[in-house]
Amino acid sequence: MESIIPLLKATKDASVAVRKLSDKQRADLLNALAEKVLANKANIIIENQKDLVLMDDADPKKDRLLLNEKRIIDLAQSLRDVAALPDPTGEVLLEKTIEQGMSLKKLTVPLGVVGVIYESRPNVTLDVASLCLRSGNACVLKGGKEAHFSNTYLVSLIHESLAEMGIDQAAVMLLPTDRKFVNELLTATKYVDIIIPRGSEGLIQFVRKNSLVPTIETGAGVCHTYVDKTADLEKAKNIVVNAKVSRPSACNALDTVLVDREVAAAFLPTLKEDFINWNVEVFADETSFEILEKAEYPFLKKAEPEDFGREFLDYKCSIKIVDGLDAAIDHIYNFSSSHSEAIISKDAKAIEKFLNEVDAAAVYANASTRFTDGGVFALGAEIGISTQKLHARGPFALEKLVTEKWVVRGDGQIRA
Numbered sequence: 001m002e003s004i005i006p007l008l009k010a011t012k013d014a015s016v017a018v019r020k021l022s023d024k025q026r027a028d029l030l031n032a033l034a035e036k037v038l039a040n041k042a043n044i045i046i047e048n049q050k051d052l053v054l055m056d057d058a059d060p061k062k063d064r065l066l067l068n069e070k071r072i073i074d075l076a077q078s079l080r081d082v083a084a085l086p087d088p089t090g091e092v093l094l095e096k097t098i099e100q101g102m103s104l105k106k107l108t109v110p111l112g113v114v115g116v117i118y119e120s121r122p123n124v125t126l127d128v129a130s131l132c133l134r135s136g137n138a139c140v141l142k143g144g145k146e147a148h149f150s151n152t153y154l155v156s157l158i159h160e161s162l163a164e165m166g167i168d169q170a171a172v173m174l175l176p177t178d179r180k181f182v183n184e185l186l187t188a189t190k191y192v193d194i195i196i197p198r199g200s201e202g203l204i205q206f207v208r209k210n211s212l213v214p215t216i217e218t219g220a221g222v223c224h225t226y227v228d229k230t231a232d233l234e235k236a237k238n239i240v241v242n243a244k245v246s247r248p249s250a251c252n253a254l255d256t257v258l259v260d261r262e263v264a265a266a267f268l269p270t271l272k273e274d275f276i277n278w279n280v281e282v283f284a285d286e287t288s289f290e291i292l293e294k295a296e297y298p299f300l301k302k303a304e305p306e307d308f309g310r311e312f313l314d315y316k317c318s319i320k321i322v323d324g325l326d327a328a329i330d331h332i333y334n335f336s337s338s339h340s341e342a343i344i345s346k347d348a349k350a351i352e353k354f355l356n357e358v359d360a361a362a363v364y365a366n367a368s369t370r371f372t373d374g375g376v377f378a379l380g381a382e383i384g385i386s387t388q389k390l391h392a393r394g395p396f397a398l399e400k401l402v403t404e405k406w407v408v409r410g411d412g413q414i415r416a
Contacts, residue, residue: 008191010170014139030083082380110136112193119199122150218384219249221339228345309335340369
């Protein structure tokens with residue numbers, strides 16, 4: 001294939017039909033797709049295995065690639081959850097009559113064609129397609145070659161569901177994996193209305209620098225948990241361990257533990273047993289290194305400056321001792337990616353100060369950062385976690401896949 005422009009044009013044309021679908025038709029489509037996904041669990045796993053065998057077992061992205069029976073069942077439920085959400089289009093945001101006698105109405109309408117570039121995660125294929133179709137949008141999907149077989153099969157199921165409802169299959173277009181087509185997608189302003197990159201920091205920065213199509217970033221997660229001097233240390237241990245090991249390849253996983261100096265010697269050794277069970281490699285500053293070395297923690301290294309502000313995406317984390325809340329907030333200010341940040345504390349004033357002053361898409365008090373997720377936030381699914389401040393921030397889901405339109409009704413008025 002020399003060019004993807006014919007594919008993009010086909011999706012642009014199909015977007016007109018998607019926009020005309022009723023609320024019920026969009027919901028019915030996703031519910032039918034959910035049934036199809038469940039009926040084809042075995043085939044999805046077979047295709048996914050073709051991708052998995054090509055990836056090194058040591059690659060932390062392998063967990064992102066995996067589709068097992070439980071994850072497939074969860075994907076089907078996510079489709080049903082999105083189907084059950086209210087239609088985000090057609091909402092009247094403002095209505096008034098102006099001095100000239102004309103009526104004005106501002107309402108929500110679909111974006112049009114949503115382009116998503118992503119790596120490793122075949123679940124994104126269904127998440128993006130469901131959110132776009134439910135909100136009256138068409139989409140073009142540029143997945144990575146590492147998920148080629150999985151993505152191709154999942155899109156075939158989407159196409160079957162579209163065809164069964166008489167909808168142009170080009171409404172969901174899977175682009176070739178060849179990277180040579182990325183620049184063509186990023187400059188296709190005539191056919192694509194918005195680009196959303198989801199993946200590594202390198203991918204996101206490349207899209208930012210090269211896209212002529214408006215872009216919404218779903219940023220990398222450099223997530224901190226601050227253990228305050230008043231924290232319940234057992235609760236803090238459980239939260240820190242969960243945030244680090246429950247799914248380290250996720251962007252909402254913990255990267256740096258900040259510990260108040262007053263409780264460091266008591267708290268850090270409590271991590272030892274759980275961290276050993278998961279082989280967590282710790283990059284510790286000078287004081288925390290001394291404490292963990294004394295506790296005979298085996299997977300210990302002295303932290304380098306680059307270990308702070310680093311997204312590990314693996315069973316690794318950095319630890320830094322800080323002198324109080326202000327120092328913790330200052331560290332987060334300097335090293336956070338503005339994704340998800342947490343404080344563990346019993347001090348109500350400290351909690352409120354942290355929640356008010358830390359600038360991130362999601363801030364937590366006494367809970368794991370792993371909850372930053374469209375499904376968990378009852379949004380059905382997400383395209384990604386936006387760390388920017390324009391249009392969308394946090395889980396980027398259904399209600400943000402719309403823009404606005406002004407409808408003006410007159411009776412012969414002309415402007416002087």
